[in-house]
Amino acid sequence: xxxxxxxxxxxxxxxxxxxxxxxxxxxxxxxxxxxxxxxxxxxxxxxxxxxxxxxxxxxxxxxxxxxxxxxxxxxxxxxxxxxxxxxxxxxxxxxxxxxxxxxxxxxxxxxxxxxxxxxxxxxxxxxxxxxxxxxxxxxxxxxxxxxxxxxxxxxxxxxxxxxxxxxxxxxxxxxxxxxxxxxxxxxxxxxxxxxxxxxxxxxxxxxxxxxxxxxxxxxxxxxxxxxxxxxxxxxxxxxxxxxxxxxxxxxxxxxxxx
Amino acid sequence: xxxxxxxxxxxxxxxxxxxxxxxxxxxxxxxxxxxxxxxxxxxxxxxxxxxxxxxxxxxxxxxxxxxxxxxxxxxxxxxxxxxxxxxxxxxxxxxxxxxxxxxxxxxxxxxxxxxxxxxxxxxxxxxxxxxxxxxxxxxxxxxxxxxxxxxxxxxxxxxxxxxxxxxxxxxxxxxxxxxxxxxxxxxxxxxxxxxxxxxxxxxxxxxxxxxxxxxxxxxxxxxxxxxxxxxxxxxxxxxxxxxxxxxxxxxxxxxxxxxxxxxxxxxxxxxxxxxxxxx
Ligand SMILES: Nc1ncnc2c1ncn2[C@@H]1O[C@H](COP(=O)(O)OP(=O)(O)O)[C@@H](O)[C@H]1O
Ligand SMILES: [Mg+2]
Numbered sequence: 433x434x435x436x437x438x439x440x441x442x443x444x445x446x447x448x449x450x451x452x453x454x455x456x457x458x459x460x461x462x463x464x465x466x467x468x469x470x471x472x473x474x475x476x477x478x479x480x481x482x483x484x485x486x487x488x489x490x491x492x493x494x495x496x497x498x499x500x501x502x503x504x505x506x507x508x509x510x511x512x513x514x515x516x517x518x519x520x521x522x523x524x525x526x527x528x529x530x531x532x533x534x535x536x537x538x539x540x541x542x543x544x545x546x547x548x549x550x551x552x553x554x555x556x557x558x559x560x561x562x563x564x565x566x567x568x569x570x571x572x573x574x575x576x577x578x579x580x581x582x583x584x585x586x587x588x589x590x591x592x593x594x595x596x597x598x599x600x601x602x603x604x605x606x607x608x609x610x611x612x613x614x615x616x617x618x619x620x621x622x623x624x625x626x627x628x629x630x631x632x633x634x635x636x637x638x639x640x641x642x643x644x645x646x647x648x649x650x651x652x653x654x655x656x657x658x659x660x661x662x663x664x665x666x667x668x669x670x671x672x673x674x675x676x677x678x679x680x681x682x683x684x685x686x687x688x689x690x
Numbered sequence: 691x692x693x694x695x696x697x698x699x700x701x702x703x704x705x706x707x708x709x710x711x712x713x714x715x716x717x718x719x720x721x722x723x724x725x726x727x728x729x730x731x732x733x734x735x736x737x738x739x740x741x742x743x744x745x746x747x748x749x750x751x752x753x754x755x756x757x758x759x760x761x762x763x764x765x766x767x768x769x770x771x772x773x774x775x776x777x778x779x780x781x782x783x784x785x786x787x788x789x790x791x792x793x794x795x796x797x798x799x800x801x802x803x804x805x806x807x808x809x810x811x812x813x814x815x816x817x818x819x820x821x822x823x824x825x826x827x828x829x830x831x832x833x834x835x836x837x838x839x840x841x842x843x844x845x846x847x848x849x850x851x852x853x854x855x856x857x858x859x860x861x862x863x864x865x866x867x868x869x870x871x872x873x874x875x876x877x878x879x880x881x882x883x884x885x886x887x888x889x890x891x892x893x894x895x896x897x898x899x900x901x902x903x904x905x906x907x908x909x910x911x912x913x914x915x916x917x918x919x920x921x922x923x924x925x926x927x928x929x930x931x932x933x934x935x936x937x938x939x940x941x942x943x944x945x946x947x948x949x950x951x952x953x954x955x956x957x958x959x960x961x962x963x964x965x966x967x968x969x
Contacts (some may be wrong), residue, residue, distance in 0.1 A: 581788045582859075587780040588758045590805045598804065600848070602792045679792040679841065 466648050474652035487655050492635040493625055495551055500560025500619040507563045511570025535626055544630045554626035561622030562615035569611035573604030601675040606680040609673035616665040620658060703770050705865060705897045711764030713750050714954035724750045726922035737891055741916045747923025748901040752867050755899060756780060772830060780864030785870040787850035789842040792954040794854050796838035799825040802861040809861055828856045830888050848879040859890060865967045866898045868879055881939050884910050888936055905951040906942055917954055921960045927957055
């Protein structure tokens with residue numbers, strides 16, 4: 433336990449230290465806050481303008497979570513399809529690769545054309561951003577079931593659904609959670625892109641307006657919020673992952689937990 | 691069915707009946723004949739060992755009987771019906787234990803009860819009581835009492851293999867298909883498991899098809915040994931094992947036992963030598 437605590441304290445110190453260094457360098461070289469505001473300035477802005485920032489932050493969280501939720505739903509279904517059917521794999525995989533190679537900024541105008549500016553295109557952009565890693569990982573997880581185990585299930589005359597439920601899905605969980613952590617951060621990126629291009633609400637929009645009025649500390653306050661939200665979501669998913677797929681890391685403390 | 695009657699050798703109804711089965715893999719260019727013109731009959735309650743060098747088609751026969759592989763030519767009957775159409779209950783175990791890492795040992799063993807018809811209906815209700823006791827009883831027989839709550843990675847390879855055997859037996863299979871289940875174990879664990887396996891067989895008398903490359907194992911466990919050759923795979927010798935049961939490890943040092951394994955060994959070696967002379 434002791435080396436573990438030390439490691440944590442050390443990493444926290446290093447992270448804190450990098451901010452202190454940033455602050456110190458800005459002070460030492462007299463960097464203007466129009467170029468690079470000090471972290472304390474950004475935090476001060478964040479706190480002092482919190483009532484104005486909060487609705488935007490809430491909008492971004494809401495959009496991202498809905499987009500991520502849709503992305504998970506579609507990603508898991510698509511991944512299950514691709515992972516269990518050769519034909520679906522051959523058809524959907526090239527399409528997915530092609531689609532995910534398109535820069536997502538490029539599709540926002542199309543979405544705006546279809547659904548009008550506002551929340552809907554942002555949700556869809558977040559969803560589109562995060563779907564690909566989920567699909568790929570779920571499909572890979574399903575395909576990695578040992579052939580011998582499948583033989584056992586088939587000789588027991590298990591239906592496809594029983595095999596999926598009892599073996600395929602549990603086996604896929606570690607892959608799914610690994611993708612979820614990537615997907616969550618990508619969903620934030622998607623939301624902010626769409627908000628920047630076509631919305632009058634959200635952190636993306638806030639940062640757009642702030643930068644056009646040269647309120648650089650506010651831009652950085654927005655960045656801090658996004659980073660904070662991303663980290664929070666990451667931690668939440670890691671915690672769920674540790675509960676659900678502890679067997680995959682085979683640690684002793686998983687057993688004592690459950 | 692008709693074919694089985696047409697050949698009409700005996701009124702007895704074999705559990706497994708392979709009739710002139712061919713299995714080939716690959717296309718025109720790199721064709722592998724895994725099995726050539728193989729016929730094999732196994733009566734109810736027999737313990738048959740398939741021995742032979744690796745690559746001779748032992749696992750292929752097992753997969754055919756399990757119904758996970760279709761023959762290129764020929765017919766396979768299980769309990770008198772063409773494969774797939776029957777209700778025979780099959781248990782399987784392999785060289786690696788293939789336990790599910792997210793389930794504890796007991797739940798791993800109980801897994802077939804969740805799927806096989808007479809058991810699956812009551813699974814949700816009986817899971818906690820009757821089925822759990824059933825699993826624990828079986829685990830105790832293989833020397834794993836008290837390990838039900840452990841997870842697979844907390845057990846040694848030999849212990850995992852015992853659990854895997856329990857999973858193959860929990861639903862009272864009438865046909866047991868074992869593909870080198872003791873192959874990866876050390877000598878002492880292996881001999882211990884032979885004894886356990888024999889006891890389980892004597893108790894329930896399922897029909898067993900055991901794949902192995904260990905002649906001693908075959909002679910110890912089986913009531914009949916089929917020796918196979920490779921390229922093309924076929925059965926070249928079929929001999930019964932006369933020793934009385936229950937056999938102990940001491941039997942394996944008796945002259946009859948030694949001469950049986952010696953004879954089979956020479957048979958395999960001779961065939962291989964001839965093969966090697968041919969290009
Ligand atoms: N899926 C497959 N594709 C191509 N060749 C195969 C396949 N399965 C088995 N074979 C070939 O068939 C032969 C018999 O294999 P197998 O039954 O696994 O042998 P063993 O007696 O070692 O269990 C081998 O030569 C092997 O290379
Ligand atoms: Mg084999």
